[in-house]
Amino acid sequence: MISIQDYIENAPEREPQHISNYTSTISDELIQNRVKSTMERAQKMIIEAGEGQKHENCLKAGKLIGGLVGGELLANNEGEVFLINAINSNPTIKDLKGRIKDAMDGLRYGIQEPISAEGIEQEINEWRAKQPQKETTTKRSDKSNQRFPTINFFTVSEDKDGNSKTRISPHNLIECLIENKFYRFSTSKGERKFIRDIENIVEFTEVDQVTDFIFRLCKTGIEPHGLSYPEMFDTLTRNRQYICESFYARLTYENEFSFVKDTATSCFLYFTNGFLEITKHGWELKPYSQLKGYIWKEQIIAHKFNPELIEDRTILPMESDFAKFLLLISEGYINEKEEFLQEPQIDGKRIQSLMAIIGYCLHYYHNTKMKAIVLTDSSLSDSADGRSGKTLLTKSIAQLRPSADISGKDFQMSNNHRFQAIKPNDQVIIFNDITKKFNLESIYTGITEGYEVNPKGKNPYKVIAKTMITSNSTLKLEGGSDRDRVHEFELTNYFSERHSPLDEFGKWFFSSDWKQAEWQYFFATMTLCIKTYLATGLETPYNPNLQLRKLKETTSKEFLSWVKDCNDSKTFYPTTETLEQFQLEFPDMDKLRGRTFQKWFANYADCIHDAYFERPENKVDGKRGFYFKKGTPPASI
Known part of the structure; x- marks a missing residue:
């Protein structure tokens, strides 16, 4: 969203x-x-x-x-x-x-x-004047007061010379703002912010918006002393200490704001005509009167939800362009002639894996093992052109959840304000188009425990959210800590710079090109994705080209050709002698250093699940080297 x-x-x-x-x-x-x-x-x-x-x-x-x-x-x-x-x-x-x-x-x-x-x-x-008048009442729920509210925060008195004196009652002004549900809201870091609650829907409001409300109230309301708007305006501007942030800090709320959150077994989406509760068993559209707690205004999707389009559905609606897009980026691998290697199946394992990934990102629940979703390409070409649909996929998440988009190319861990694009209510953090130098360890804490945001000129705050990463190249994972924090999915090669979703469907997604029916099919598709995740959780997807791409990017084609002849059992390889044997076979590698050569073996073992690499601290038979087992490399290596 x-x-x-x-x-x-x-x-x-x-x-x-x-x-x-x-x-x-x-x-x-x-x-x-x-x-x-x-x-x-x-x-x-x-x-x-x-x-x-x-x-x-x-x-x-x-x-x-x-x-x-x-x-x-x-x-x-x-x-x-x-x-x-x-x-x-x-x-x-x-x-x-x-x-x-x-x-x-x-x-x-x-x-x-x-x-x-x-x-x-x-x-x-x-x-x-022609509108029907209703009896004035002090009840907050009486809608007649919404057009002619009473202004009760001015006092009028006479001085000893009989001159009229207009003052402001601070207590009454605060009470007036609280009656209109303006409150001070403190973040986890104690930052002073202000919010307004309208029927349990809460939004942040700036100081000048609170002040604007006061002036607007003076223009439209009824002042019992008969003060004119210019008189009230002058009184307020003479007493600016009552229309400033330090004064509004008195807008305290006696109770805790209990915001509605997803649970382990349910997920909520908020539409203009009600909220959708989704479980692994199904879904139900409910009126907001049944909402038990508060939600942020940003969470409301600016559309109505049509339950008829999803009723009794268990598979993706192929009437939907977006559902077709998901099928093509998960199942639609093509050859050089742009023919399908295998006809995409709507119940295929990869489309189910992708649906679960989408459901995970939309499920705003954090008492679970948090992982970063990594979206990458499947193309085996040497150039990293991208355009496979990764960004469009992340934008689909942003239609339903408040999201922060951080440029991976510009991200610098040394920058103290590196996360300032993340807003307090964001539920998904997207690192878009990261470079090969991106260090996953730099966001370990953000992925699992939340991002410490330090915006310029403002107090810091913490945001716990799901994490998505997109990259044209593969993400370099070093060791179990990296692998334990990511869930990788390669998009097929169906879309590229030669053939885009616009070419395929003839319209821009999520734009005015979409008719209302397409939006409804999109919501139905995303609802089924959430249902899939709640039923299955995240399952490791089959990524046919990912291992080979990582090997090509972290070693060399000569090494991949040579390593096929290594032993399939744990064997000690002296570094110097092994490098010499490699260089005899590939003379062009005569400047390759032993440290880089060893690193290739380590990278290989990181990519192949049953391979093994270990560098002992001490010499073996008086020689420096490493233990290695080649395991089962990709068939196309």
Whole structure:
């Protein structure tokens, strides 16, 4: 699952959204037309912005939409999505992130100061006056207070000269924020953060968002002393000690936030129409009223779940392009003529292994043996071109779980802020496209116990998450500690730089190219993957080319040819004499050093499960050397 901005940065171009989608709930035709005209004006500003106008136009458009949000004619998230889609529809905008930030800044300004252009503010007030009034009550659940909340944190008194004096009641202001479910939330490292809870769905909120809420409340609420908005605004700005982080630190929550977590036998996915509980026996879509605890807003997938598409299914839905993709990257090995070596089977062992791997990554449960999932290629060519579908596979996980994507090429263990891309709520950490120099030992603790994140300018925190690693080359594993912490899976050679998933399916996955049915088949596929994992756990997959690829990358083709004649029983080999024999057969290896030669034997033994290598500390018969057994090498060595 990804944030709106992450999605937009990777989204393709699209057509502007129909404005009527946003205004259909407004019953008053006059107000509806005014809202439409305002949105059309904002949309036009962005789409027709020329060179040198994009920054200013996006800011102005954001202010216009913010006016509608501040006037409660448009939900905040609707305003965000509308602006983002408009920006995405202008093909001349290259800096999407920058222009989205401009629009969001404008949105915030507009909320604080709703726009009165073209008489819209007056029409808003007239429309509100026509709405049916309900009896005022102090109950939090009374929805009538959501439109006309009472503001009770100002006090008005007279001084000795009879002049009116307006003050702020700190206690009442804190109580007001708590009633609206703003709280201080401390991380494991004691960092001061703030959250808001709406019907057990929690999201982090910044200090300025809490302040924005106070100003917006003053604009839309009822003040019993008859204070106007400018009077309340002036009082707040004169008393900034009550609209700052140190004051909001008093937003304490008396109880513990008990967040819903997956268990050893069940996994939860959260959709807009309920939450899905999955076990090895099946699944059930439940209403949020049955949710026992809190969840983060980021966990909610921005789609409804259609249970009809998965009902009674036990195998992958081949109506799904994504299910076909999984079948091809697990079972679809091809030869040089691009013919299948064997027809992919939907119930094959490798597709079952891959489904279990996906289920493991989606199962947010950590009281188990934590392993890093390593995705690599199967191509035996000397070039490491990649493009086999690894990144697309990790993106599928990110559709359903908050994830951090760390560039493997840029990762430096010496960098104190190396994990700062990991957010507190991330559930999957992806090291994408690592280099041959990547040292697995550097993330041992992160894999098994959690990542210590030290972001710049902020307090550190710890995140326990599943780990995924992608690499064009094989991952160098040294010893049992490395092997015990990874679960390797090679993707077939079906996809490459010559033939991509886009070529195969004719559409971008997880984009506007996907219709609603394709999304539903995707969710059904992932649900079956979770069910598979809960039933079988992680099973070592059959990786036909992985051993040979590791041998080719960590030794040499001459060595692999020569080692076939070594003994299949534990034998002592003197290093100097053995190297001389090797160089007699391969004169071009005359500069090979004994230490490197020995390392090749060690690497070979690491790759072959029944091979043996040991370097004794002392000499044997007065000679330095090593014990070696060749074991059972790959047939194609």
